[in-house]
Amino acid sequence: MLPDRPGRIAGEPxxxxxxxxxxxxxxxxxxxxxxxxxxxQGERAYGGAIxxxxxxxxxxxxxxxxxxxxxxxxxxxIDAAKHQVLERNAQKDAYVRPVAWRGSEMMGVSAQHxxxxxxxxxxxxxxxxxxxxxxxxxxxxxxxxxxPDPATIPAKAKAAGLYMICTISKHQAERKGYADAMxxxxxxxxxxxxxxxxxxxxDGRIHTPTPDCFLDGITRQTVIExxxxxxxxxxxxxxxxxELSKFSECFITGTAAEVTPVAEIADWRFKPGxxxxxxxxxxxxxxxxxxxAA
Numbered sequence: 001m002l003p004d005r006p007g008r009i010a011g012e013p014x015x016x017x018x019x020x021x022x023x024x025x026x027x028x029x030x031x032x033x034x035x036x037x038x039x040x041q042g043e044r045a046y047g048g049a050i051x052x053x054x055x056x057x058x059x060x061x062x063x064x065x066x067x068x069x070x071x072x073x074x075x076x077x078i079d080a081a082k083h084q085v086l087e088r089n090a091q092k093d094a095y096v097r098p099v100a101w102r103g104s105e106m107m108g109v110s111a112q113h114x115x116x117x118x119x120x121x122x123x124x125x126x127x128x129x130x131x132x133x134x135x136x137x138x139x140x141x142x143x144x145x146x147x148p149d150p151a152t153i154p155a156k157a158k159a160a161g162l163y164m165i166c167t168i169s170k171h172q173a174e175r176k177g178y179a180d181a182m183x184x185x186x187x188x189x190x191x192x193x194x195x196x197x198x199x200x201x202x203d204g205r206i207h208t209p210t211p212d213c214f215l216d217g218i219t220r221q222t223v224i225e226x227x228x229x230x231x232x233x234x235x236x237x238x239x240x241x242x243e244l245s246k247f248s249e250c251f252i253t254g255t256a257a258e259v260t261p262v263a264e265i266a267d268w269r270f271k272p273g274x275x276x277x278x279x280x281x282x283x284x285x286x287x288x289x290x291x292x293a294a
Contacts, residue, residue, distance in 0.1 A: 041158060042255045043096040045086055045122070046287045050096055053079050055218050057098075063157035064100055069116055071100050078118070085120045095125040095256070129260060133179050137263025137272045138252070140193065141173035142241075143181040147191040150213045158215055166194035180252075182265050185213045190239040196254030198262075199223070200247035201275050205233045207247070219253040219283075226282045232275065244268040251276045259283045 041063075043056045050056070057078040064071045071078075082096055103115040129138060145165035148155070153162060166183070173181040173194075182198060185191040190209050192198055197220040199208040206227055208220070224234050250262040250270040259280045261272035 041096075041098045043082070043098075044255050044258075044287070045092065045094045045096055048086060048092045050079075050082055050086070051287045052218055052222070053082060057082075059158065059218070060098055060100065063154075063159065064116075066154040066157040067159055069100075069102060071118055072116060073118060078120075082120055082122075085122050089122050091122055091124060093124065093126075094122045097121045097123075125256070129179055129257065134260050137261040137270065138179040139177070140262055140265040141169075141176055141178040141181040142266040143169035143183040143194070144172060145169055145183065146188075147183055147185040147213045149186045155213050156215070163195075170194040184241065185209075188241070190241060190244075193252050193254075193257075196252040196257040196260075198250065198252050200239070200244070200270075201249035201251075201273065202247050204275070205235060206275070207235050207237065207239060209239050210236045217254055219255055219258065222286065223253050223259060223279055223283060226279060226286060227275075230278070230282070249273045249276050251279070 041056050041060045043050050043053065045051070054075060057075040060078065061071055061075060073081075078098065082098065086092075086094060086096070098118065098120045100116065100118045102111045103117055105114045106112070133139070143165075145168060150156075155162070169181040169183060173179070180193050180196070182193055183191045190198065192209070192214045197208065197211070197215075197217045199206050199220075201207070206224075208224075211217075211220075227234050244265065245268060247268075247270065249272060250265065251272070252260050252262060259276070261276045261280070262270055263272070264270065
């Protein structure tokens with residue numbers, strides 16, 4: 001049986017946190033304060049089943065390799081541990097957060113001999129955005145910072161350090177009254193939001209930026225598959241901000257955001273329409289049967 005420790009998350013009641021071989025407890029979500037590389041994952045459970053759990057665990061392992069360390073547990077072991085934490089916490093609909101990080105044996109930039117830790121935490125998180133805003137369509141700001149050139153960062157890894165400019169951008173947007181911000185890339189092309197991928201609709205076709213400097217999200221992949229099942233053409237390409245006025249609909253995708261319509265981005269306006277609403281329904285239907293089968 002995998003070891004576990006009791007912990008506390010953001011002032012919430014105690015939760016079971018899996019800390020394989022760890023000596024600490026109650027600090028599983030704090031490794032982002034460390035100098036050394038941190039790899040995190042965000043997943044959702046519906047009805048007690050984690051949607052696409054194995055795909056998330058595979059990305060966790062793959063991202064760790066891109067950050068030059070190896071998580072000493074198999075994908076199957078990580079999948080089992082996540083399910084165990086959900087059961088221990090008696091949660092059916094929850095957010096699941098595995099975190100992998102280097103220990104503190106070496107405190108300089110070099111950390112080749114540091115022990116690799118893995119923790120898993122879960123908590124109830126009904127909606128990432130305000131439900132009223134979500135139904136009307138989100139208002140997005142245009143972020144100050146841009147997604148960097150992939151020649152300068154491990155862009156395909158889901159690493160805590162890569163979210164620093166996302167946190168700053170989201171804070172700035174919220175202070176202005178927006179729900180989130182859309183980020184451009186280093187070339188000035190449309191990239192993504194601070195924690196979600198972005199897609200646009202024009203003349204019945206979906207257009208979305210090519211994920212060459214940001215994550216090709218698992219929810220994004222799922223929604224693209226759902227759209228193609230319905231015969232909706234999906235075009236992945238470079239998108240300039242100058243094109244935004246030509247799109248009629250816009251929505252974002254992510255584990256936390258799920259499928260959420262967008263009403264405006266800075267000075268550009270969109271109206272949630274039939275395709276966005278259909279994909280919202282299809283995504284909800286896609287995640288629920290897996291829970292029933294668990």
